Each structure stands twice: as C-alpha cells, then as structure tokens.
Amino acid sequence: MNTLVVRPARVRTAGVRQQILLTAQQRLMILMLLFMAAFFLVSVRLVYFALFDTGSGRGQGASTFVPARADIVDRNGVPLARTIDGYSIRVVPEKLLNDRNYLADELVKIFPDTSRAEFLAKLNGPRPTYIRRRALPDQVAAVNAIGDVGFDFPREKERLYPQLSLAAHVLGFTNAEGHGVTGVEGAFDKRLIDDATRADPLALSIDARVQGVLESELGNAVTNLEALGGAGIILDVHTGEVLAMTSLPTYNPNKLLGSDPATRRNAVTYNLYELGSTFKPLTVAAAIDAGTVTSMARRYDATEPLAIAGFRIRDSHPSRRWLNVPETLIHSSNITTARIADELGRENMEKLFRDLAFDGRPEINISERAFPLWPKDWGRLTTMTTSYGHGIAVTPLHLANAYATLVNGGIYRPATLTKLGDKAPPKGRRVFKAATSARMRQLLRLIVSDGTGKQAEAPGFRVGGKTGSAEKPGVGGYRRSSVVATFAAAFPMDNPRYVVVAMIDEPKGNAYSSGQRTAGWTAAPVVRKVVTRAGPMLGVYPDESRDVDVSELTPLLWRNGEDQ
Structure with a gap:
C-alpha cells in the first residue's frame, strides 16, 4: 500500500505579503495627512479669532x-x-388630556398660594x-x-x-x-x-459683609423694640460711596409673588421724616461759619420755655439754666438752639439747607428718591423750629450726606452706589469752613463721651454723633406717642472716614430699651454695635491711645454741684 503525502499550498507568496504591507503604509499615510489637515484648519481658525475677532477678547465671541x-x-x-437658566411651567389648553377640575385640584396642592379658580381660568x-x-x-x-x-x-x-x-x-x-x-x-x-x-x-460700592452687619443689628433693634421699621446707611465721607444701605421691613427679590408691596419702599431714599435734634449740629456749624457764634463759652437762656408767635418751644429734659454751645448740643436743648437760629436769621438758615441739597431729591444714582417737605413760610418761627429738625422733612440719605459734609472738612459730595475704584471722587462744593468742620468734630465727640449719645460709645473707635427723637406729625399736631428715633454718627472722629445713620420708626419703650423710646436708648446702641463689628471690615481698628483733643472744651461743661 502506497502512502500519498500532499504538500499544502502556500497561502501567501512573498510578493503578496509585500503588497499588503505597502497598502497598510499607504492607508496610514492618508490618515496622518487627514489629521494634519484637520489640525491645520483648527489652528488657522484659532489664529483668526485671536487676530480678528475683537469681541472674543471681552467674552463676546460666543453667545453662550x-x-x-x-x-x-x-x-x-x-x-x-x-x-441663570431657570424653569417655567406653562399650560397649552388645547393639548390637555385630563379633566380640568382634576388638574386644578392637583395644581392647588403644588401651589397653595394660588386659588383654584385662577388655575381653572388658565386651564380653560x-x-x-x-x-x-x-x-x-x-x-x-x-x-x-x-x-x-x-x-x-x-x-x-x-x-x-x-x-x-x-x-x-x-x-x-x-x-x-x-x-x-x-x-x-x-x-x-x-x-x-x-x-x-x-x-x-x-x-457696586456696597460691601456685602458690612451690609450684613447693618441689616443684622438694625433688624434686631426693630424687632426687639416692636417698631414699625427702620432705615440705616453707612457712607464714605470723602468719596460719597455707600458701603451699606438698608430699609426695614425688607423683602426677598427672588420671591416677589405674594410679598407686601409696601416692603419694597426704600425708607433711606424715599421716606420723609422730621429728623429732630440731629439738625442741631448743622445749625451750630452754620452759626459758627456766619460769625453768629464766636465763642464756645457764650451762654444762652434755657431757664424757661421760649414763647414765640403763640407757641412755646420747650426742652424734653429741661436744664432750667443758661447753657453754652457745647452744653446746648450735649443736653440737646431746643430752646438754646432756637435762640442761636434766631440770631443766625432766615436767610442763613435757608442757605444752609439749600447748600446741603435739602431743597431737592437726595443725590444718588437710583430713581426712588423723594422730594423733601420744604417749609412754605420761612418766618421767624420756622427759622427756629427747623434749627432743631421740626417743620422740614427729609430722607435719612439727606441727613447722611449732611453729616459727611459736616465732618470731612466741609465739602458736600453726592452719594453713589457704584464703586469708584481708581476714579477720583467728585470735586464737590464747600459748605462749611475747614475750621468749622474741625470744631464740629470736637463737639460731636463730646455728645457721645459726655452727652445724650453715650450709648453709642464704641471703645477705641472714637465715635461722634447726635441723637434725634422727633414726634411724628398727625391730625391736629404732633403725636407724643409716636417717635422717630435717629442717631447720626461718624468715626473715627480724629480722622473721620465713615458716617453711620440709624433710624427706628416708632420704637416702643420696653425692657429692651429700659423703658425708653428716645434715640439715646434705641438708635445709639445700634450704631455702637455696627461700628464695633463693621469697623475692622472697613479698615478701622480700635485704638484707645488716640482721640479727638477736646481739652479746650471740657472746662466749659457744667458738672452737677458746680456754680453756674
């Protein structure tokens, strides 16, 4: 038996193998060329955008x-x-498959703040x-x-x-x-x-940290004093930049639906108030500038109410003695301030208020600005009452601007809500002499260290300011039970940088304020707490080794038991 051995045929010859390798190399070269072409096109596109698309340099190259x-x-x-991209919910009535009554019931469960009837109207x-x-x-x-x-x-x-x-x-x-x-x-x-x-x-010029402090402290006071509301502002005295501004009650702009429209009213720029005794330093400064007051030691009669034009001007806490200029402010005497204003005269008083822009809407870059209540008759009585903040109504922002002018060397500048950055502040206009501004810094400091503003003392921050407790006008006269309590302050008084105004609308005299409704017990403590917390955020740190030099004024202050 013969055995046949068959030799298998070769699958590939050397020439075929070489052809396969050559084909693979050609395909690889084509892929590389395609990749290089794509890379070249992308590079050219990027260069084009870099050189010619000027909008992209500011983030405007693509709408996204x-x-x-x-x-x-x-x-x-x-x-x-x-x-941001948010969701809305819309109904297309013609596409609805379910019963409208059923859908309305379901929607009310999801949105209980909307009535079933309103949903039915939309569904139908x-x-x-x-x-x-x-x-x-x-x-x-x-x-x-x-x-x-x-x-x-x-x-x-x-x-x-x-x-x-x-x-x-x-x-x-x-x-x-x-x-x-x-x-x-x-x-x-x-x-x-x-x-x-x-x-x-x-x-904006606003500092969110400082804003939070102001809202927190003023809000606590309004709540604890059972007040109707409040207003507060912190202002840079040299630039007019607003670091914080709050109006209470407030609202959440994310949830306007169902909120009380009254809460959207800006009390700082749109509400008008007779701000009471906070006007007294302005009157004294105008009298110093005009030469009406030439000596801090001169005394004015405050032994009894001042009768004028059928009215009697009284002090809420009568001293029943003669008071000099520092004592007039420290004890917040209406009587002696009115006497100073009477000597100053109508023209000078009216000029003061016009120079401080009290005759127009507050100067700030938003639209919600109220026009002040300007006296119709500038007679002798009006000249006297406006000197201590009655008979003229302005916004808290008017007052803040005035105090910035009072302490910054005498230059008025409008307030702004936008950050100045590298821009120079407005040149402004002179209202008070520089020497008068320096004197007023001393007097404002004394009011806090020795007068009605003691509750505003923040150790090391050298706070100066003035209380104002004004009865609110009503039908037939002023309402003794309704008070607007305001404290207008600046710090540090040896080199003022910021004004702080805190106003509380109708505080109740309760345990929180030791039964008192006046500004010294209600608004002044708010300023103390705000300055203590916000001062370091604004670059002002407590330093008890520094203060305003008031040595020439302190001997003029009468101490109980001394000869008058």
Whole structure:
C-alpha cells in the first residue's frame, strides 16, 4: 500500500505579503495627512479669532459665554445678582388630556398660594399661559408627575439674587420681560443689557459683609423694640460711596409673588421724616461759619420755655439754666438752639439747607428718591423750629450726606452706589469752613463721651454723633406717642472716614430699651454695635491711645454741684 503525502499550498507568496504591507503604509499615510489637515484648519481658525475677532477678547465671541443681563457684584466681587437658566411651567389648553377640575385640584396642592379658580381660568383659556414663572425644581417635578402633555416646561433666563434679601432695596428687581424695575436694576437697566457692556459685572460700592452687619443689628433693634421699621446707611465721607444701605421691613427679590408691596419702599431714599435734634449740629456749624457764634463759652437762656408767635418751644429734659454751645448740643436743648437760629436769621438758615441739597431729591444714582417737605413760610418761627429738625422733612440719605459734609472738612459730595475704584471722587462744593468742620468734630465727640449719645460709645473707635427723637406729625399736631428715633454718627472722629445713620420708626419703650423710646436708648446702641463689628471690615481698628483733643472744651461743661 502506497502512502500519498500532499504538500499544502502556500497561502501567501512573498510578493503578496509585500503588497499588503505597502497598502497598510499607504492607508496610514492618508490618515496622518487627514489629521494634519484637520489640525491645520483648527489652528488657522484659532489664529483668526485671536487676530480678528475683537469681541472674543471681552467674552463676546460666543453667545453662550455672554450673560443675557450683566451680573451685579459688591465692591469685592461678591455676586449680588446673576442671570441663570431657570424653569417655567406653562399650560397649552388645547393639548390637555385630563379633566380640568382634576388638574386644578392637583395644581392647588403644588401651589397653595394660588386659588383654584385662577388655575381653572388658565386651564380653560384660549391660549397658552404660564402656571408659574421661576418655578422651583420640586414644583416642576410635581407638575410633570401629573402626566398631562398639556404642560410644558420652557427654560428661560431668570434673575437670581444669591444673597436673598441682602441689600434688596439697593438692588431692586426685574420684571417678567427681564428689564429692571427698581433700585440698581432699574437705574442701570441699559448698561446691564447692552451688548457692549453686559459681559462685565456692574461693581457696586456696597460691601456685602458690612451690609450684613447693618441689616443684622438694625433688624434686631426693630424687632426687639416692636417698631414699625427702620432705615440705616453707612457712607464714605470723602468719596460719597455707600458701603451699606438698608430699609426695614425688607423683602426677598427672588420671591416677589405674594410679598407686601409696601416692603419694597426704600425708607433711606424715599421716606420723609422730621429728623429732630440731629439738625442741631448743622445749625451750630452754620452759626459758627456766619460769625453768629464766636465763642464756645457764650451762654444762652434755657431757664424757661421760649414763647414765640403763640407757641412755646420747650426742652424734653429741661436744664432750667443758661447753657453754652457745647452744653446746648450735649443736653440737646431746643430752646438754646432756637435762640442761636434766631440770631443766625432766615436767610442763613435757608442757605444752609439749600447748600446741603435739602431743597431737592437726595443725590444718588437710583430713581426712588423723594422730594423733601420744604417749609412754605420761612418766618421767624420756622427759622427756629427747623434749627432743631421740626417743620422740614427729609430722607435719612439727606441727613447722611449732611453729616459727611459736616465732618470731612466741609465739602458736600453726592452719594453713589457704584464703586469708584481708581476714579477720583467728585470735586464737590464747600459748605462749611475747614475750621468749622474741625470744631464740629470736637463737639460731636463730646455728645457721645459726655452727652445724650453715650450709648453709642464704641471703645477705641472714637465715635461722634447726635441723637434725634422727633414726634411724628398727625391730625391736629404732633403725636407724643409716636417717635422717630435717629442717631447720626461718624468715626473715627480724629480722622473721620465713615458716617453711620440709624433710624427706628416708632420704637416702643420696653425692657429692651429700659423703658425708653428716645434715640439715646434705641438708635445709639445700634450704631455702637455696627461700628464695633463693621469697623475692622472697613479698615478701622480700635485704638484707645488716640482721640479727638477736646481739652479746650471740657472746662466749659457744667458738672452737677458746680456754680453756674
């Protein structure tokens, strides 16, 4: 038997193997060429954008990188207002599958702040309408869970205020169309939406940390004193920049629906008050400037009420003696201030108030600004009563601007809510002589160290200021039971940098204030707490080795038991 051995045929010859390798190399070369071409095109595109697309250098090259509305930030870059993509809930009635009554019942469970009848009207309406704008994620999920195709959830640009109610009256809010209505949002609406500027945040003068301190301390006082509300402001005396501004009660601009519209009123710039004895230092300064007061030692009769034009001007805490100028302010005498104003005369008093812009809306860059209540008749009685803050009504911002002028060397500058940065402050105009301003710093310091403002003393911060407790006008005269308590202050008085004004509307005399309603017991402590907490944030640190030199004035102060 023969065995046949078969030799297997070769699968590939050497020539075939070489051809396969050559083909693979050619394909690899093609891939490399394609990759290089793509890389070249991308590189050329990038170079083009770098050289020719000027908008991209400011973040405007692609719409996704440019906000629909510019952010608003505080002076340190902390975001106060931003635009985000939010959810809305809309109903398209013609697409609804479920019974409208059932849907209305379900919607009321999700949105108890809206009536069933209102939902039914929207569900039965002729055209698509919004169930809720600015809906929360859990609300969107709940409506989606109803399972009706007639609901849709469009993504829309939404204005978010990440600090909630912080600086609400400064910021204001936007409407459903995304335009500013009040505050900075309203005043700077064009700048915030303009294509050329909206990529850059709008930096405010506000310091969010200091704002928080002011809101916290004033809010605690308003609550504990069972007051109607309050107003507060911190102002840079040299630049006019507002570091903090608060109005109470406040609101959350994220949740306007259902909030009380009255809470949106800015008490600092839009409410008018007779601010009482806080005007007395202004009167004294004008009298010093005019040469009416030439000596701090001169005494004025305060032994009994001052009768004028059928009225009697009284002191709330009568001294029943003759008072000199420092004592007039320390004891807050209406009688002697009125006597100084009477000598100063109508023209000089009216000029003082006009120079301080009390005859117009407060100067600041928002729209919510009230026109003061200016006296119709500038007779002798009006000249006297306005000297101690009655018969003329202004905003707390008017007062803050006036005190900044009083202590900064005598220069009036308008307030601003935008950060100046490297810009020079406005030149301003002179209202008081520099020497008069220096004298007033001494007198304001004495009021805190020795007078009605003792509760404002913050050790080491050299606070100076003046109390004001004014009865509110009503039908038939002033209401003794309703008081506006104000403390206007500056610190540090040896080199003033900031003005602080705290006002409380109708505080109750209770255990919190030792039964007192006046500013020395209600508003002054707020200033002390604010200065102690916010001073270091503003670069002012306590230093008990420094103070205003008042050595020439202290011998003039009468001490109980001394000869008058």
